[in-house]
Amino acid sequence: xxxxxxxxxxxxxxxxxxxxxxxxxxxxxxxxxxxxxxxxxxxxxxxxxxxxxxxxxxxxxxxxxxxxxxxxxxxxxxxxxxxxxxxxxxxxxxxxxxxxxxxxxxxxxxxxxx
Amino acid sequence: xxxxxxxxxxxxxxxxxxxxxxxxxxxxxxxxxxxxxxxxxxxxxxxxxxxxxxxxxxxxxxxxxxxxxxxxxxxxxxxxxxxxxxxxxxxxxxxxxxxxxxxxxxxxxxxxxxxxxxxxxxxxxxxxxxxxxxxxxxxxxxxxxxxxxxxxxxxxxxxxxxxxxxxxxxxxxxxxxxxxxxxxxxxxxxxxxxxxxxxxxxxxxxxxxxxxxxxxxxxxxxxxxxxxxxxxxxxxxxxxxxxxxxxxxxxxxxxxxxxxxxxxxxxxxxxxxxx
Numbered sequence: 001x002x003x004x005x006x007x008x009x010x011x012x013x014x015x016x017x018x019x020x021x022x023x024x025x026x027x028x029x030x031x032x033x034x035x036x037x038x039x040x041x042x043x044x045x046x047x048x049x050x051x052x053x054x055x056x057x058x059x060x061x062x063x064x065x066x067x068x069x070x071x072x073x074x075x076x077x078x079x080x081x082x083x084x085x086x087x088x089x090x091x092x093x094x095x096x097x098x099x100x101x102x103x104x105x106x107x108x109x110x111x112x113x114x
Numbered sequence: 115x116x117x118x119x120x121x122x123x124x125x126x127x128x129x130x131x132x133x134x135x136x137x138x139x140x141x142x143x144x145x146x147x148x149x150x151x152x153x154x155x156x157x158x159x160x161x162x163x164x165x166x167x168x169x170x171x172x173x174x175x176x177x178x179x180x181x182x183x184x185x186x187x188x189x190x191x192x193x194x195x196x197x198x199x200x201x202x203x204x205x206x207x208x209x210x211x212x213x214x215x216x217x218x219x220x221x222x223x224x225x226x227x228x229x230x231x232x233x234x235x236x237x238x239x240x241x242x243x244x245x246x247x248x249x250x251x252x253x254x255x256x257x258x259x260x261x262x263x264x265x266x267x268x269x270x271x272x273x274x275x276x277x278x279x280x281x282x283x284x285x286x287x288x289x290x291x292x293x294x295x296x297x298x299x300x301x302x303x304x305x306x307x308x309x310x311x312x313x314x315x316x317x318x319x320x321x322x323x324x325x326x327x328x329x330x331x332x333x334x335x336x337x338x339x340x341x342x343x344x345x346x347x348x349x350x351x352x353x354x355x356x357x358x359x360x361x362x363x364x365x366x367x368x369x370x371x372x373x374x375x376x377x378x379x380x381x382x383x384x385x386x387x388x389x
Contacts, residue, residue, distance in 0.1 A: 009186060016172040016318070023169075024347055031340040035118060043120035046338060049155040057332050075336035076329075079165055079343070083325045085172050086318030093190065
């Protein structure tokens, strides 16, 4: 692996770690607020699957409910950040390959013109 | 059970699972713990488990890339198959019955435990195929005697197996690292270290694809996923710190026995209609 590519991989690796950390911080903050509000409530029933209306399921819905101060939506926002982390890695890697190939093409054209 | 008690118990069991997973290198026990001990519907358990799979895979990826073992090019190529498989598996979850998922889970747990304990490798005599050369699926890695070159073989078989690995990941909420390693190590004949690290590198993307589908269907519930995510994070970080001091072989054997017992329990519960 050449040095540049190795460097990109190291950056991507760091991005993955920071993505996980950021997601964990958001989930923890939402979790603390959620538990504070539901301290003496009995836990939800998960023995049989049913679609729960209180669970936000799309990104616009999550954003809207976070703005409204919904603690469950805040946890969900952290989970979405976590899901997006490996996807961002693929996008970054793809972009870095495109830039590298475009740069190599430019250099080869310049040499040809000279 | 109160919300606080439920959250605390799920957090503690996820912490233990994360700790043992990091120490032994074995995973996949998140779903059985939630279904057997907390009587959570398997679909919710799979949703929460997918979150922990993304987390552990992404957290460890930085270290693997730095070591220079993982082949990102092969990983990205095979991710096409695993992602398609994961979407198929996540779609399948809504179509097949809960006991069928439970039985499949138990069988996969047996298989992954067997492969993790096996050290002997069976090698064929396949030649490097033209497709691998055209796709540039070759490189070198830091072996015992300096840089060692390798080239992928049987690319279509590996690609097909990766689709199956992705489908299992989407269906069961696991990383299905065992099947990914089978595809790369046995079918494509890549060096073992390259297979395991590249597999770990790919697991996060596969799980993210299925997690997206699970989230949109309402299978990922925040109050269950929250203690699982935080517990696994604390457990796996602590586990990787303790790794140097632990007697890994004994732990691995012990944890394998626990996983086999949980696999058997899941199959039994599925057959008895208790899942």
